[in-house]
Amino acid sequence: MMIALFWAMALTLFAVATRIGRHFGLIPIVSQLLLATVGLPLLMYFWIEPQWQLSGAALVSPVWLKNLYSLSFALLLGYILSDVIDLHLDRQSLKIALPSFCIPFACGLATAVWLLPAQPWISSLAVGLLFAITAIPVLYLYLRHIDYPPAATRRLVQTAILIDLTCWTLFAIAQGTLHLSSLLLPLAGACLPVLLRLLGLRQLWLYSLSFFALLVVAEHYKLNALIFGIGYVLIMAALKAPLVLPLPAIWMSRLQTYMAIPLILTFGIVQINVHSALDSLGWVQLAALLLLPIASKLLGNWLGLGWAGASFQGASRWRESVLLNIRGLSEIVFLNLLLQQQLISPALYFALMLMGLVATLLPALAGMHRIPLNAAAPARRPHANR
Numbered sequence: 001m002m003i004a005l006f007w008a009m010a011l012t013l014f015a016v017a018t019r020i021g022r023h024f025g026l027i028p029i030v031s032q033l034l035l036a037t038v039g040l041p042l043l044m045y046f047w048i049e050p051q052w053q054l055s056g057a058a059l060v061s062p063v064w065l066k067n068l069y070s071l072s073f074a075l076l077l078g079y080i081l082s083d084v085i086d087l088h089l090d091r092q093s094l095k096i097a098l099p100s101f102c103i104p105f106a107c108g109l110a111t112a113v114w115l116l117p118a119q120p121w122i123s124s125l126a127v128g129l130l131f132a133i134t135a136i137p138v139l140y141l142y143l144r145h146i147d148y149p150p151a152a153t154r155r156l157v158q159t160a161i162l163i164d165l166t167c168w169t170l171f172a173i174a175q176g177t178l179h180l181s182s183l184l185l186p187l188a189g190a191c192l193p194v195l196l197r198l199l200g201l202r203q204l205w206l207y208s209l210s211f212f213a214l215l216v217v218a219e220h221y222k223l224n225a226l227i228f229g230i231g232y233v234l235i236m237a238a239l240k241a242p243l244v245l246p247l248p249a250i251w252m253s254r255l256q257t258y259m260a261i262p263l264i265l266t267f268g269i270v271q272i273n274v275h276s277a278l279d280s281l282g283w284v285q286l287a288a289l290l291l292l293p294i295a296s297k298l299l300g301n302w303l304g305l306g307w308a309g310a311s312f313q314g315a316s317r318w319r320e321s322v323l324l325n326i327r328g329l330s331e332i333v334f335l336n337l338l339l340q341q342q343l344i345s346p347a348l349y350f351a352l353m354l355m356g357l358v359a360t361l362l363p364a365l366a367g368m369h370r371i372p373l374n375a376a377a378p379a380r381r382p383h384a385n386r
Helices: 002-023 028-052 063-086 091-114 121-132 136-145 150-178 180-190 192-198 204-220 225-238 249-269 274-279 283-308 317-323 328-340 346-365
Strands: none
Touching: 002 028, 002 249, 028 249, 028 328, 028 346, 063 136, 063 204, 063 225, 063 249, 063 328, 091 121, 091 150, 091 283, 121 150, 121 283, 121 328, 136 150, 136 317, 136 328, 150 180, 150 225, 150 317, 150 328, 180 204, 180 225, 192 204, 192 225, 204 225, 249 328, 249 346, 274 346, 283 317, 283 346, 317 346, 328 346
């Protein structure tokens, strides 16, 4: 009963934070990140643990909650990966993506090897990928909210898709080299669209429903959801079959904003003992994890944008560099995946979550946070302008 009460209270707090954030011109993910990285740790430290006598492990132990987490995970990861299906490679986006990925990735690897405690090579690889990642949905929301030119929006979103696809593919392959079954089973599931096509089944809802259902199964049974998701959407693209959302866009938006994102954020945060997490990282390590990902990503973005040239007359190279530094949902999903698989420590999780918050707030601090009058309308997908 107390656990259910806590989760009802947490979801309510996120809903209130979202409404308050809108009042001050913040998009939902920014308000939610603020609550997750500041409000929830304080709530756990001063009230839930000492007064309710509930640990983070107890709060995430119920089976029904794990099932709900799997569903939320599938909704978010499926939404992000499904952007890839409409990817038409643009040379200018590739020019931006190369340094925007390579420079922070190299910086992350160096940080993991030289500044962090000894850890497995796949954990160091994951840190490098977390340095490089860009959030596709949050980037698009920012661009839409500031009425960015459609052609420039497509170029920046394509860049983010290329970067994220590279990050997730490298990590999926790295995991597959350690556990062959985690590579073969998801790949077999990813071939389902081919089987459906051979059987003469061409209903788009069947392909999409199968995609989200198998994502839930893959996450629940600790299979590699990344390999399955990437393989599935690439096969769908080869078959020229669009991946439609399982629910109307407005309901998908509400589910993500008021259930999926808050649940995923809370699921990770409550398992962290903030006091011990901060104690296990020195000030040099904490500063490096907060500053180096942002600085290296901005440098890579700046160089890539200079190589590709201006997207339109009067485009600000600095502004676009800041926008491509947004982390948001992509990093949240990645962080939770790594924490669940014990590939990163709670301290590293918390530090990189704080970094993601700062990086996602930078455009807002630069004045790119105002919500337009039509913000209540459901956001179009990035490919809608193609």
